[in-house]
Amino acid sequence: MPDNLSQTLSARCFLPGDQTRVGRALHLPRGSSPPDVSKKRGRPRMAPDADTSRMDRRAQIRYAQRTYRHKKDAMYRNMETRLAELEKTMTRLSDSIADFHDMAVDSDLHVTHPQLFEHLDVTVAYAKRVTTGIKNQSPKNLDLPTTIPTRTNSRNPSSFGYIVNRRDDTDCEILLTDTQKLIPEPSLPQKNQVYWPLSGISSHTYSFQERDPSRMLQRYCLEHIYRLFSDPRSDPAEFYRVFRLVPCVKYKEKMGRYLFCLVRSNADEPLEFPALPFYCIGGAGTHYPEVKDGRPVYPEHMRLPRRVLGTVASLCSDQDISSIDRQELLRLAGLDGMWLDCRDVIGHLKEKGVLDKNGPNTTRSEDAEQVSWTLDMDGFFQSILANMVVLGRSPGFRFTDVEIAFTANVRYDSK
Incomplete structure (x- = not known):
């Protein structure tokens, strides 16, 4: 009876087939506490099967690996x-x-x-x-431009205003054919004398302090070029004749400093910048080249003055420069004929028997000589300067002018 009464009064706690919390409390013995039943909230989770859990884990790993590979490939392509x-x-x-x-x-x-x-x-x-x-x-x-030995920082190898380019093989073939035109002349069987001015007599030049005749001539020409360039009273016609192959003569200040650096070079310093081009018109620099180990050594960076020839071709005809004979262009520019550089001039004089191989201060004599002759080198240098042209980094001379200067400054004394 009490049990039924408690179920009726506690309808909310009534569960069929099971004892209610109140009922369980009524049936507990005195002095005992009710058990601690943990209360779980939310939807109960179903116990997954063991095999399904392992398969899901493997699929998850494969998916992660595939994602990593895709990212890596995309990053590599990027x-x-x-x-x-x-x-x-x-x-x-x-x-x-x-x-x-x-x-x-x-x-x-x-x-x-x-x-x-x-x-x-x-x-x-x-x-x-x-x-x-x-x-x-x-x-x-x-x-x-290659490294060039300099004494001062102001000497810039590119300050002369040239583009350093090597010449083509075709130019070499054309120029080397000109060397065959110079027929060696036999040495004169006379007693020759070379008149070299003493140091201090010519206050305007220091060229005769050089031991090498080619350097002597080159320094003599550089001093003349510097005076012609720096003097505002210079003849415009002579100025154009000397510097007509130089592309930057309008920058007189820079050009003057460049020439001044070359003129004040010591005896053991170069008188030119090898990195600059050398205009080898008429075979200049190839007639008497320097010989090392039995092989001729020609000047570096030899090429034709293409800019000047192109200007001449554009003024004379509408044809391309490559289709016009280069010798004809040189003739139109007034640069035809055979040309020599400083080394070629000295080599030509040695071939004539004027200079001895040992140096400028030596003379040559023979016992069976009947005629003596003397060459005035100062007058010879001044004579060839009359038609000198700056061939890039070095002065150049026409062969006919050298012969005329030699004839004008040699004196024969018959015995």
Whole structure:
């Protein structure tokens, strides 16, 4: 009866087939506490099967690995694309720097702003070094001037205003054929004497302090060139004749400093910059080359004055310079015939028997001589200066002018 009464009064706690919390409390013995039943909230989780759990784990690992591979491949393709774009960018930069370098040389930037041009040379060298391993390397040839021994920092190898380019093989063949025209002349069987002015007599020149006759002639010409260039009273016709192959004569200040550095060079310093071109018209520099180890050594960077020849071709006809005979262009420019440089002139005099191989202070004599003759070297130098032309980095002389100067300054004394 009490049990039924408690179920009726506690209808909310009534569960069929099970004892209620109140009922369980009524049936507990006295002095005992009800058990601690943990109360769980939410939806009960179903116990998963053991095999299904392992399969899900493996699928999750495979999915993670596949995602990692996809990300890695995408990153690799992105890096390849960026590398290709970087190579193309470096190639374009190399081409742009090369074009800018060519425009700077054409604009005589190395004359007006030598420090800026020096930084540009460093940039071009760095760009060439960086783009060496690139497949699509720039086809432009970024040849830089070689290192030149200098005594002062003011002597800039590029300050003369030339583009340093090696000549083609075709030019070499054309020029070497001119050397065959010079037929060696037999030595004169006379007693020859060479009149060398004593040091201190000619206050206007220091050339006779040189031991090498070719350097003596070259320094003599450099001093004459410097005086002609620096004197505002110089004859314009003579100025044009001497400097007509020089592309930057309008920058007198830079050019004057360059010539001054060459004139004040010591006896053991070069009188020219080998990195600058040498205009080998008429075979100049190839008639009596320097011989080392039994092989002739020709001047470096020999080429024709293409800029001057192109100007002459454009003024004379509408044809391309490559389709016109170069000898004809040289004739139209007044540069035809056979030409000599300083070494060729001295070699020609030695071949005539004027100079001894031991040096300028020696003379040659024979017992069976009947005629004596003397050559005035000072007068000879002054005579060949009358038609001298600056052939790039070195003076040049026409062969006929050398012969005329030799005939005019030699004196024969018959016995």
